[in-house]
Amino acid sequence: MLAKVRGRAAYAVIVLLLLLVMLAPFEWFLARYTTLMIFIGLNTMLTVGLCLLMGYTGQVSLGHAAFFGIGAYFSAILSKTYDVNPWLAMGIGAAATGAFAYVISYPIFRLRGNYLAMATLGLGLIIYILFRELGDYTGGPDGMYGIPYLSAGGFVFDTPFKRYFLVWGLCLAMLLISQNIVRSRSGRALRAIHGSEAAAESVGINSAQFKMKIFVLSAVYASLAGSLFVHHLRFVGPQPFGFLASVMVVVMAVVGGLASVWGAIFGAAAIRILSDKVLLEFGELDLIVYGLILMVVMIFLPQGLFVGLKEGYARLRLRYVRREAEP
Amino acid sequence: MAGVTSGSIYALVGLGFTVIYSVTGIINFAQGEFVMLGGMISYIILDSTGLPTVPALLLTIAVVATVGAVLYLMAIRSARKASVVSLIIITIGASVFIRGVAGEIWTRDYVRPPYFSGDESLSFLGAYIQPQALWIIGTTVAAMIVLQVFLTYTVMGKALRACAINRAAAGLVGIDARVMALISFSLAAAFGALGGVVVAPLTTTSYSVGVMMGLKGFVAAAIGGFRSPFAAFVGGITIGIVESLAVAIDWGPFSSAYKDAIALVVLLLILLVRSGRLAAEERVG
Amino acid sequence: MKKWIGLLLVMLLLGTAIPLVGCAEEEVEKEAYKVGAVFAVSGFNAPLGTPEKQTVEMMVEQINAKGGIDGHPLDVIVYDTESDTTKCVARVNELIEAGVLAIIGPSSTGESMALIDIVTGAEIPLVSCAAGVTIVTPVEQREWVFKTPQSDLLAVQELFKYIDEVAGFTKIAIITDTGGFGKGGKAILEAQAANYGLTIVASEDFDTTQQDMTAEMTNIKNSTAEAIVCWGTNPGPALIAQARVALNITIPLFCSHGIANKKFIELGGSAVNGVIFPAGKLLVAGQLPNSDPQKDVLVEYKADFEEKYGDGTANTFGGHAYDALSMVVMALDKVGADKAKIRDYIETITDWPGTGGVFNMSTEDHNGLTAGCFVMIEIVNGEWTWLEED
Incomplete structure (x- = not known):
């Protein structure tokens, strides 16, 4: 029942997104918000992975920006320094990131809670330091510029408008894939028992394998987002892959709601609009606001803002329905 | 020698992690921010009020200890039933929040409070050492001794230890776990601030130094196994020395800028080697 | 009904976003x-x-x-x-x-x-x-x-001219930051040294946010250099000046125009006294002769x-x-x-x-x-002092 209702809500969101995409060609929208929308799309790709990871494994990754960075640098270095086709570079980056995530998932998932968080944080920072210090390959703290645009046949993604469709097309595909995975038998079972591993194992669900699948998937999503990111900006530097960047992904996931596929769009969009449009006008309050969001949401709505609001609305409605039914 | 100096700071931060973890079972991801606050506030006080050094530094530590208490009361206690992951995110939120406030109300620039006693190097067995380095090491050792005495001989200290050993049993004999948690947060904040106060004149400080300090302190505490303040102290000195030895060796293409990565690699190794036992502990906890 | 929840939330998001963004981009007057x-x-x-x-x-x-x-x-x-x-x-x-x-x-x-x-x-x-x-x-x-x-090319030339003609050194150590300014500076320092009869006997680099320069400065101390040239922006050079004092290195320190602000003096404290660097004339504006066009x-x-x-x-x-x-x-x-x-x-x-x-x-x-847009400046007791050429 729950899954069905969620499904319907999801279709509503899809319809809305399609509307949004069709809305885009309007001159005013195009002129003002294309860049913003591209970043929202990229951040959604990052966030959806973490939403699922946190929701289904009950664990948090504090190094998610590193996967984003690996994809970004693979694309940048291969396509610029070695003249590899950008699409191929993107694929290699995603495959490498996925393989890396797969390998580290064995030792990493032997840890949990505080230690897992610290391990992901440490790993993320090591990768960040490598980006900074392997200057011969990565350009060091100043990064690399002049990265080519993506192109398909003779069609070059050389305007923000074209990249907007590319990013959102891929983003929607990722969201649909994610939805299929969480609707699979393992996903439903895990959600039904709120991620309790013991309970899942007892009904014959291989929860370890499911966790690993989500972890690798989220790494691949992040890597693809990183590739698109560098082909959009045509620049890559280490700063967007540091600790604060990983925290930002957590902020978006927390706003989007844990275990929620479609909440990721909400989280990414809310934070991106906040950071790029609202806070920019109000000076340097960004860190304060993000810190407050993390604390307040986790204290009062541990399931995340989007999911929390949804559940709150459902409860309200239930009360309303009951009252109606009483007399 | 440089290793012992930086190791002392890691030890002070590691102490904070250990105290909070053993009393409450929480890893406080905002621990490094206390170091930042110590450095920044001491600079602000010394720069703007003209107080003499000692009262200014004591005032700094008192302010930061209050911040620690407020952090516990506002954020941790309101989320009593929160899961481990929620608590991690809450303390990270606190860390980012504190950092943002510091950058907003003071400065986002690097600052350096004055040395405690000049910057004339002292010659010592052919090596040169800055007096500030001696201050750092001396303060850390003194703080260790004070803490040990506090934990061993005072009622409050004994209550803290009781809580660390068994929270439920401590409750049965009338020790209020929430008061103890409050004390542990203030204590951890005070030690972090002390570290920040003594190290800032040597390395300069800014609103953003907290993350690295927190991580190094965590490594120190992890080497010590979160068992006792003394273990964290040993852990801190160890990681400091390992870092400075690694930098002194010529690794070819690996420049000394990899220094920060060394502590992180040590962290991962410790976590992996101990993963089995740590997991068991968490389950019991 | 429930499908409207998701819809509502997204609408809410868009509804709040667009007016906010809209008001942020107010048009002041026409033709601004x-x-x-x-x-x-x-x-x-x-x-x-x-x-x-x-x-x-x-x-x-x-x-x-x-x-x-x-x-x-x-x-x-x-x-x-x-x-x-x-x-x-x-x-x-x-x-x-x-x-x-x-x-x-x-x-x-x-x-x-x-x-x-x-x-x-x-x-x-x-x-x-x-x-x-x-x-x-x-x-x-x-x-x-x-x-x-x-x-930076002009700055290097001005500085090297000073080291060569006034200070009279021939062997220098360079320490540069890994960012764009330091990297560019390093290339120019290396390319220009020979033109002024200078030999680079030690070359180190540092990350601008690095907090401990002991290792790099120890290497320089153990070299045969007669002077150090540091190319970078704050806070690194201030820490290098401090490490120089801490390690009791007696050879003089020259810096780039990247440290021509009070922050450098504030961060470095007394350790920056004696540092010599090329800088724009603004720092000594009051002392310029009236004939100077600037x-x-x-x-x-x-x-x-x-x-x-x-x-x-x-x-x-x-x-x-x-x-x-x-x-x-x-x-x-x-x-x-x-x-x-x-x-x-x-x-x-x-x-x-x-x-x-x-x-x-x-x-x-x-x-x-x-050339000629730079002056050489020495920090004396925490103040910029013009080393006027005779």
């Missing part, structure tokens, strides 16, 4: 000239970006108080890059979308290099406030890019800036922003709101005394400064 600016107002390059931003704000006030540029109010959109090149690139994309006529900044060489392709593609003139000579060379590939600070502009800029922001606050970095915005304003005054014509006009600015020197732009030179 929109100019973009990106400076590192926070992060490790804040000592550069902050005075640049303050200068621009001050100038916009002054210009609009006088009735704007030929009747058009001047609107400068200033964004903070947070010393983060990626943010800088993203912000510049936004400025281009916002339809600015020209962009001034950014503060650092690394950030400027990353913008070259973007402004060239968008055909928007960029007047950088960073020193690296590679920002404007090779000039054929820098059609839309100018810069106002004196090139004297008037320097004294006036310094007085205006310090009246608004406090005594002793003016420094050369703010001056670079003054020069950059002045050029754009001159162009707007002459040719109006046409990006290509603005570019063409800036390229023809000649004999114009700015704070950085007397500019002579041309199709071969998008910086326009020549």
Whole structure:
């Protein structure tokens, strides 16, 4: 029942997104918000992975920006320094990131809670330091510029408008894939028992394998987002892959709601609009606001803002329905 | 020698992690921010009020200890039933929040409070050492001794230890776990601030130094196994020395800028080697 | 019913976003000239970006108080890059979308290099406030890019001339930061040393945010160098000065013009006494002879800036922003709101005394400064002292 209702809500969101995409060609929208929308799309790709990871494994990754960075640098270095086709570079980056995530998932998932968080944080920072210090390959703290645009046949993604469709097309595909995975038998079972591993194992669900699948998937999503990111900006530097960047992904996931596929769009969009449009006008309050969001949401709505609001609305409605039914 | 100096700071931060973890079972991801606050506030006080050094530094530590208490009361206690992951995110939120406030109300620039006693190097067995380095090491050792005495001989200290050993049993004999948690947060904040106060004149400080300090302190505490303040102290000195030895060796293409990565690699190794036992502990906890 | 929940939330999101964004982009008056600016107002390059931003704000006030540029109010959109090149690139994309006529900044060489392709593609003139000579060379590939600070090449030549002729050293150690400014500086130091009879006997590098320079400085101490040349921006060089004192290194320390602000003295404390570096004339504006063509502009800029922001606050970095915005304003005054014509006009600015020197732009030179725009400065008791040439 729950899954069905969620499904319907999801279709509503899809319809809305399609509307949004069709809305885009309007001159005013195009002129003002294309860049913003591209970043929202990229951040959604990052966030959806973490939403699922946190929701289904009950664990948090504090190094998610590193996967984003690996994809970004693979694309940048291969396509610029070695003249590899950008699409191929993107694929290699995603495959490498996925393989890396797969390998580290064995030792990493032997840890949990505080230690897992610290391990992901440490790993993320090591990768960040490598980006900074392997200057011969990565350009060091100043990064690399002049990265080519993506192109398909003779069609070059050389305007923000074209990249907007590319990013959102891929983003929607990722969201649909994610939805299929969480609707699979393992996903439903895990959600039904709120991620309790013991309970899942007892009904014959291989929860370890499911966790690993989500972890690798989220790494691949992040890597693809990183590739698109560098082909959009045509620049890559280490700063967007540091600790604060990983925290930002957590902020978006927390706003989007844990275990929620479609909440990721909400989280990414809310934070991106906040950071790029609202806070920019109000000076340097960004860190304060993000810190407050993390604390307040986790204290009062541990399931995340989007999911929390949804559940709150459902409860309200239930009360309303009951009252109606009483007399 | 440089290793012992930086190791002392890691030890002070590691102490904070250990105290909070053993009393409450929480890893406080905002621990490094206390170091930042110590450095920044001491600079602000010394720069703007003209107080003499000692009262200014004591005032700094008192302010930061209050911040620690407020952090516990506002954020941790309101989320009593929160899961481990929620608590991690809450303390990270606190860390980012504190950092943002510091950058907003003071400065986002690097600052350096004055040395405690000049910057004339002292010659010592052919090596040169800055007096500030001696201050750092001396303060850390003194703080260790004070803490040990506090934990061993005072009622409050004994209550803290009781809580660390068994929270439920401590409750049965009338020790209020929430008061103890409050004390542990203030204590951890005070030690972090002390570290920040003594190290800032040597390395300069800014609103953003907290993350690295927190991580190094965590490594120190992890080497010590979160068992006792003394273990964290040993852990801190160890990681400091390992870092400075690694930098002194010529690794070819690996420049000394990899220094920060060394502590992180040590962290991962410790976590992996101990993963089995740590997991068991968490389950019991 | 429940499907509306998701719908509602997304609507809510869009509903709140669009009006907010809308109101943020209010149109001041018709025909305002929109100019973009990106400076590192926070992060490790804040000592550069902050005075640049303050200068621009001050100038916009002054210009609009006088009735704007030929009747058009001047609107400068200033964004903070947070010393983060990626943010800088993203912000510049936004400025281009916002339809600015020209962009001034950014503060650092690394950030400027990353913008070259973007402004060239968008055909928007960029007047950088960073020193690296590679920002404007090779000039054929820098059609839309100018810069106002004196090139690091000139700074190296001035410094080497001093080390060679006045100080009389032949063996030097260099220590450079790994960022764009230090990397560019290192290449020039290595290329120019032989021209001044200097041998580089030790070469170290450091990360600008590194907190301990002991290892690098120990290596230098163990070399045969007679002097140290440090190329970087704060806070690194201040820590190097301190490590030099801590390790009891007795050979003198020379720095780049990247430390020409009070922050360096504040961070370094007494350890920076005796440091010698080349810098723009702004630091010694009051001591310049009246015959100096820059004297008037320097004294006036310094007085205006310090009246608004406090005594002793003016420094050369703010001056670079003054020069950059002045050029754009001159162009707007002459040719109006046409990006290509603005570019063409800036390229023809000649004999114009700015704070950085007397500019002579041309199709071969998008910086326009020549030797003689630097003075050598020594820090004595925490004060800048002009080492006047006899």
